[in-house]
Amino acid sequence: MSFDDEEYAALPEDRRWARKHRAIVDAAATLFLERGYLGTSMDDLATLARISKQTIYKHFGDKESLFIEMVTTIVDEISDPVHEEVLALQDTGDVEADLRDLARRQLAGVMTPRLLALRRLVIGEAGRFPELGRAFYERGPGRTIASLAATFERLGARGELIADDYATAAAHFNWLVMSAAINRAMLLGPGTSWGDLDQQADDGVRAFLAVYGLPD
């Protein structure tokens, strides 16, 4: 991407800003994930994004706001399609097959190296900068569990699931599918093997349906 060619100059204002925004967020992701939050300066960000520091400050405010924008962007890339799939599940004709499909995609999404690195970073900084972790939680697991709860309640009303408390059912689904792999990845670090993810997703769905599915 370049900000000084003729093609760029010919773009309308909002398209030009969208490109710059993307360049800044990409640079932020690269530097924050490589050097940590404290190890990244706005000067380095401006240099890497090839955009003036004034422009960055003007549009993002301070470093914390830029970090939160970066978290939001990366987490949404994974979380948006999951969210859509959770909503689509309300009209499913085959709960088991569609839950299994959702679980596999959801687990594959959270186990992408970039999202794992970001999760490690915000957890490591959660003591000093709780807003960073909060942004991750609310856009990621918090949002997914809330939409799962709403979808499960609809499926319950249609007689396809049975639960006293759909928020608990949603948390159980989410963590049955994802916890073993996420916790291994968090503690054992990049490059570790975490086993067959599809198998873990399927085992989680099987357990979930044994609790909250209809009796055979």
Add this chain to the structure above:
Amino acid sequence: MSFDDEEYAALPEDRRWARKHRAIVDAAATLFLERGYLGTSMDDLATLARISKQTIYKHFGDKESLFIEMVTTIVDEISDPVHEEVLALQDTGDVEADLRDLARRQLAGVMTPRLLALRRLVIGEAGRFPELGRAFYERGPGRTIASLAATFERLGARGELIADDYATAAAHFNWLVMSAAINRAMLLGPGTSWGDLDQQADDGVRAFLAVYGLPD
């Protein structure tokens, strides 16, 4: 604790070393948790523990080995009684009541502020220093899940639980009970409310028994 009084001088060699060992590990816990791994120097550790740097190097090797010894000590303090309780469960007369008791203790243990801070620290460093997280994983969740699997297999042989795969059953028990609280605590940071922990433990046990318990 003091290393220059008469009482200390009168102790046998192994008791004297045990006291110094404890002082070094306590100082390591204080400094590593406060300043992070890279932010802690062996000089600061020696000053806080009031023990010469030579003695620390002689007994622990390098900073990474001392960190791993500190992780092992803190994690074992929580993990040892859980491990005992998991083994005792093999002879239980009331699976449901004893699982509930285990789950509540286990969750209360992992949610102590010091263990949460340590977990945040090793996750934050897992990219650069995977050995730190590995020590935490192997002494903590890895060990608990392995002993749960052995106990569940014994209970299965006695006809008190039903599972095709006891390692998966053990992982499901562990994460049904602990994931929601741990993941909130990791991302949302210290001082956040994570709800009624006993209730979350009970909900996890109820779900676990719906999957792996005997039919009513």
